Amino acid sequence: MRIGLVGFGQGGRFFHAPLIASLPGVTFAGVVTRSAERRQLLANDYPAVRPFDSLAQLAEAGVDLLVISTSLHGRAEVVMQAIELGIAVVSDKPFAADTVQGQQLMDAAERQNVLLSVYQNRRWDSDFLTVRKLIDAGALGTVTRLESFIERYAPASAGTTSGGGVLRDLGSHLVDQALQLFGPVRSVYAEMASSPQAPDVDHSFFMALTHRNGVVSHLGASVLQNSPRPRFRVSGTSGCYSVEGLDGQEAALLAGRTPKSEGDHWGAEEHRRWGWFEQGEERERVPSEHGGWDQFYRQMIAAVQGQGPVPVLPLEAVQALQVLDAARRGAQLGEVVTLAEG
Template sequence: MTLTPIRTAVVGYGLSGSVFHAPFIAANPAYSLEVIATSDAGRQAKAQERHPGARIVNGPEDVLALAGELDLVVLGTPPATHHPLAKAALEAGLDVVVDKPFAVTSTQGQELIGLAARLGRVLTVYQNRRWDGDALTVKKLLDAGTLGEVMRCEASMERWAPEISKAWKAGATADDGGGLLFDLGTHLLDLAVQMFGPAEVIHAEILARRPQEKADDDVFLVLKHASGVISHVAMNVNSQLHASRFRVLGSKGGFVKFGIDPQEPFIVSGGRPTDGAYGVDDPHHYGTLEIDGVRSTVPTERGAYQEFYRILAEKIADGGAASALPLPVDPAGPVEVLKLIEQARTLA
């Protein structure tokens, strides 16, 4: 394995680039954060302050012009740009991380997978919620067989956001990758498929309740998995009283968990992935396990978004696309999520 740092560029420095990507790249010595691209003057100043060793440029075209000095590009840009920018980066000889949603159609996603394979480049998708503490806790219970045969899983991500805070989201239709189904739905559907296997959508409610919403902001889907599990997934930004994050019912017991994962707010508040308190859940938000009428508290597994970049670094250092090591996220999974979204839209 090579010990040369992976020369990395982050394109986009909104929430995605500034919270979910740059801090984790900067904290991992396997990487060198060389370039950050954003055209917003305020974001440029923040990027320079937080990452003084990085070169700040205006846009993706500037990053592509530096392709010969880079190894990896991370796309934290609006969804409609993912396909063309990932395609251009792969063709420029770079490995690529695409934030979710992978693309705005499953066809686009499959095209990128084929292109990466032909060019021998690493391509992966940032489905970071696989490393949420609550998702890791559910996975631990499932792996241990604690709940028995699972019959139903309910998963939700709800917020109260009566106004649309980002300009691109305010103007984005579903065709542009706008709306909650592409935003939070890609997380919930990915987790459902990861936990319970392939599925089909058998019921869909896709609504736009905010007057200014051009796509969707209140979504409820029912999935039927080949394993027999039924998943209910809900995402809503019109909720002042939030549902549980997970409720899983099995033949031996049930588990319920409330509260949001602490990793994003921790980084937003100025914390770092290397801090001792990073990823640690508030005990008040621990989940509840009930078996035969007896309830017990289940401590939340520590959140671990940094695992994505650790696994990716090992893959690249071991030979990249030629390595037998796994990707942090095989992009075939996010393509299946896009197909579920397409199914849902035909039913709604």
Template sequence: MAIRTAIIGFGTGGRVFHAPLIASDPRFEIVAIVTRDPGRASAAAEYASAEVIADPERVLSRNDLDLVVITSPNETHAALARRAIAARIPVVVDKPLGVSSAEARALVDEAEAAGVPLTVFQNRRWDGDFLTLRRQIDDGVLGEVHQFDSAFEWWAPQLTDRWKDTAIPEAGGGILFDLGPHLIDQALQLFGDVVEVHAELDRRRLGARSDDDSFLSLTHESGVRSRLWMSATAPANRPRFRVVGSQAVFTSHGLDPQEPQSIAGRRPLDPGFGVHDDGRTATIAGPHGEHDVPLLAGEHRAFYRVLGGALIGDGALPVNSLDAVRGLEIIETALGR
């Protein structure tokens, strides 16, 4: 039987990420999509088996669901997830899990007490450049890593009326809440827990209510220093990754291609999905020269492949929700809470 899935929210998260990924796995069936936006409702017609609904309560009161995916504005995540847990429906929550670590931890506790699977969509663990970097580190190519520089930047100098631009930090607004969960999670996955946090959070755009140009420096228990940049106001970008080890330096440029490919209408099972069309590579440089390293294909659909197995009792969930709680604790430290 198919895993009958409802998606709450059909903005970038639902339309560009979750729906195409879920539809690419034959074990899942999208049976409901929640959106109030008429244009997004029209886009949902791509998924013929899905009923398009305006009210999330109509979905959460159904008794025929095997999974709910929550990808609505950040401040709604916890309340909707709590409702799904109460209905005994396994739930995927887009990052961040909540707008505070206390809120997120309470969700984790409720899900555990109810025996309901709860996981968080940390899809950037399956970016092609991150997979490539992880392999190089695991193979010892860089030696002992000392510095991890990671940047996720774009150029959007004018505010919009989207909730990501209008929400205050207490409601999960700002680029630290938007991109920080990804960059922090990647750093924690590679180098372990953090013992010190330094933050520089700036508002560059006229009328900004939340940070839009931010920097974190994390000191890991392992001794590695992670330096994380995130910005909506960068006219040109730093390297996506620059990782300094005792033997070599890894450098890659540009963001993973899966998001723009999906926006352009390509789908996860299409040839070349997850691979840069320009054939770009990463580089390894050291005292004896420099060479190119092919980038592995990105595979965000691996999240749902692992989740599908977990929901039928075959393996663990793709992301431990406590990882997301730890990420929120680091964000709160950066915000001075």
């Protein structure tokens, strides 16, 4: 299995390349980047991996799977080029600039009979897997409200356009997780904040989703928050689960640790991070499940080999885009937006 990467910015360098290089039986076939600085970083990090000037050159060298991790502006065109070449493709999130663009990519992949998936790696966060396990086991009873936030103080990230703003970037994860847990959304209320220096790029958002099954999801993210809320708080008729802080895989990758270097310890929160189950005066510690962002790639490789579905369906990514589009429209208009069924 030969995997190529397009883009070697922070996403490509830290959140894709280390996972690709850790996969057993995989050849890291090359990276498309024309930046002299990034080519030097590639040579430092992966001396045996060849740089390419274009996706076409990398495809000609031979790849079974292309991973697209470029800036959101222009990303759809690169994904479309991979589809037209007939090569299985993983798109970084956000999948597209809006629902229309995402639908076009999904339709093109279907016409070309090309496998297409979206890198929703946070489906394999330790905390999300713990939430899912508790819900599936009925430990919380009937869930009434999900509260899910990614908040940090990182002012250098405010106003950056590569991910299309915090709503498109981190919101893609939060909406995807909520849809995975509770299904389609009936209505969306949202608020967004941006700075005068970059009025078109939001640095914070809040949204309230009402799912068709009656569950309400409160979602939010910020890169200018000094006092973050819990990562998750899930309330049900039999109790509440909450957990502070973020899954450790992001920090591990930024520190140079990988699934290959860590082995079975990769994704294990162990005693560093516990959640809590609470009901009245009862309070019990809940160990976090084992996270595994590399599982996305393992499932994608299996799909390319004809051994199962892609890990994230394009339709799921388009459904998340519909919610994000509604949130942006509602925040701009100051209205609750109702989504059409179907």
